[in-house]
Amino acid sequence: MKREAGILMPISSLPSNQGIGDFGKHPYRFIDAISKQNIHIWQILPLNPAGYGNSPYQPYSSFAGDEIYISLDTLADYGLIKQSSVRNFNKFSDAVDFEGVRAFKEPYFRKAYKTFLKNFHQFEKEYQLFCSTAEWLYPYAVFIVLKRKNENKPWQEWKKEERDWIDSRQLSLEDMEDEIKYHQFLQFIFYKQWNDIKKYAEKHHVKILGDIPFYVGLDSADVWQYKNQFLLDENGYPSFVAGVPPDYFSETGQRWGNPIYDWNIMKKNRYDFWMKRLAWNAQQFDIIRLDHFRAFDTYWKIPSSCPTAVEGEWILGPAYDFFDEVYKCFPDIHLVAEDLGDLRPQVLKLRDFYHLKGMHVIQFEMQPKLLKKSRKEEVILYTGTHDNDTLEGFYLDLTQNQKIALRRFFHNCGYDDRNFHNLVIRYCLDSNASTVIIPLQDVLGLKKEGRLNTPGTIGSPNWEWKVKNLKEFYSLLPTLGKWIKDSRR
Template sequence: MLFQRSSGILLHPTSFPSQHGIGDLGKSAYEFIDFLKRSGHKFWQILPLGPTTDEHSPYIMNYSTFAGNPLMINLEQLAQEGLLKAEEIIPLEEEDRNQVKFDKVIPHKTIYLQKAYTSFKKQFDHQPPAEFEIFCQKNASWLNDYALFMALLDANESKAWNYWEPALAHRDPNALNAKIEELQQPILYHKFLQFIFFKQWEELRRYANQQGIKIIGDISIYVCHNSVEVWANPDLFQLHPETLEPLYIAGVPPDFFSETGQLWGNPIYNWEEMQKTKFAWWIERFKTTLQYADYVRIDHFRAFEAYWSVPGGDKNAMNGEWIKAPGYEFFDLLQQELGNLPVLAEDLGIITPEVEQLRDHYHFPGMKILQFGFGGDANSVHLPHNYVQNCLVYTGTHDNDTALGWWETASAKEKQHLAEYLGYSSPDDITNINWVMIRLALSSVASLAIIPLQDMLNLGHSARMNDPSHNDGNWRWRYQSSELLTEELSHQLLKLNQLYGR
């Protein structure tokens, strides 16, 4: 799949400014899309949209890979629909508008979401809204299990599902039916939240598409153990038959980010069982993602060729092994279902010729990261002169520091390499490193260039979205105001996009 020469911005919706401590799908989201259009960009790349658990990673700590995160629901739109009273919505007091404080945001927004549900319930008791009924029927394959799972999670004080009473943990039909009857209202509440989330998201996506903006969604390769997917489909994961804990967990061996590897803790798939079902769960996952995005980026694509499997209970990722995965078989079946595959491959890390062959067999564009290009020699695949046209180039991703933060901590060798690459004699001659990197990305032969908004705003290390070498304090950055998306900045970006034919 070869993109028309174009560019886009990487930004997760939680990073939008808002009055309630976390980015949402309201006014700031629409203003951002307007900024994309004014600047000549054609793509908006997001992270996974699912509801998050501990530390709020949208990749490895999500309650569901199908559901949306209710914290992104815009409260003002609920008021416009009559589900809240506008005069009763009070902004969250914040000392730092650059960070999401989840411990404050969650109780703050939950109060209003519950009030909105109460208003909705009055309407529902009188006459169930047809739009809601259609949504529930259309998404029943995942929504019913998700709503029950979240209701049970609340009823069990957020304990992981394998610590619930055994009959529920092992999904005894009689026990489940009894809980469905007992928890009717909490179940309906969680269905309501999903209905509202996807209603707001679909309106936002429609607006983006009308402005000529396509959305690149994201599929995390793994799901959280404490998620509805694992609870509802235990046979699809390698779990201990009694404790239901993961027998093997996911991660990667020692790499650029960590000397002991990255131990993600997610359960490993039971690929043999998935093959028996012709990958039905995975195919549904792609179809669902493509209901709210135009393209899909596969995080940790290499695990479709071979994955790093670590014994459950290990404290780091060093004691693992590579195990082959049925990538060709899966993508062949996916292609039969979807036709042309609108897939982008995150092919970073330890990439073998076999991974490249799998990627290239389906013409998936891979990723190039400029920050990775200057630590080695002229053969680095991340240096622009080595790019192929069918790829995406980034100044950095959500896992990297900002361009300014990277430059401030880069080695003398890296700085000198970049200086010479650009035709300077010394790194001291380089100014505005963020714009130097942006220009390098946009001028490259890569068909699609994606720039994190942080680099456009010239932000430093404090604006980093995620540091894979640390588990705490990630996924919290946001920008303070839409006023930062100035006409001057739009003009600067538009000029570069036009200059380089994007």
């Protein structure tokens, strides 16, 4: 069985002089570096327009890309802006200032759009091809323009003709057409830059592992366009919301607030919305991680009036009927199941029936008696995910006795390293898991300052972590590559 290793590194966390990791030179350098060390998977987080709390899991669209990732330097390479006009945005260089970066990049985007219109013939064929394949594009652009027109208020607070434009088309958009075209232009540029990165990764035998959130954001083009696919009241507000009951992460559970799908309606149209989501994402990524996989089997349904996730009930999901349709439409799609947490056996049966790889997170097993247990080969083993503390941050929270017990365990396994994160990484690489993925923060041995997200919390510093440069990471890669090559798997 082929064994693989990968790095988890969000695009936003890459180095950049423009405030956030983007589609400039650093993704190419990153791909070059990891491919030389037998690392052939790069896992990223969703690239959709971040909504509430700047979370990639509360996007404004399941299809559109967040223009914040567009590289200004690459725009200059296209001849759409002058390289000499590009300035640095160094404020909060060790953290992403989302609003600051958006305001900084916007004038450059406007200049690029004007040049694009003047020199449209240079891009016409490519642009027309993109528009013809992205059926979501025009509705999304209309949604964003209406949202800006309404001072970014949720679409439920718009005028009725704006809320119902998809169904009635009674609202005149004539005076908005240029702005709509501007947002279509941004999506064209976003995917032009991203597809160049993906092609470069393919050339260097690096697979991109993307991520599809199970739910979509309430204030999104998805819900606005497909209202009848969700359990909403007559004003567009959810009757029930998504989340999970109390667990390892939270005593009161997690109340995400996303609207719940109307699976009865979706079944009648053969899950059309989901099939469109998967089709588009399959073009962008080589492997797709299905976040919150267990909800396809059973999902936690919380009355919207409840302030926490404690009150709720488990409801049967679409399960086999859904995945039969998926593989009917996309027989070669490569899916991974995020199957973490307390699961009923039926979830694992669903996963195994379609031969999906599941996930293990070593931090959840960090006791000698659990580490000794046998592991299935067809699994992706993580030292941590975007929702975990770093390995060193995790280690800091252990008692002295726990630290001693773990170090003794790893020492008895033949690992001798002063750094806890290296002990764990080597142990994972030597396991029988078919795939091992390591967050870049764990390669660097960062402590709590490297944590990306804390589940159950909203806002700063979640999603803001950004590495200043990758020099140290690149210097450590040969050692990591040697461990991969010499692993006992």
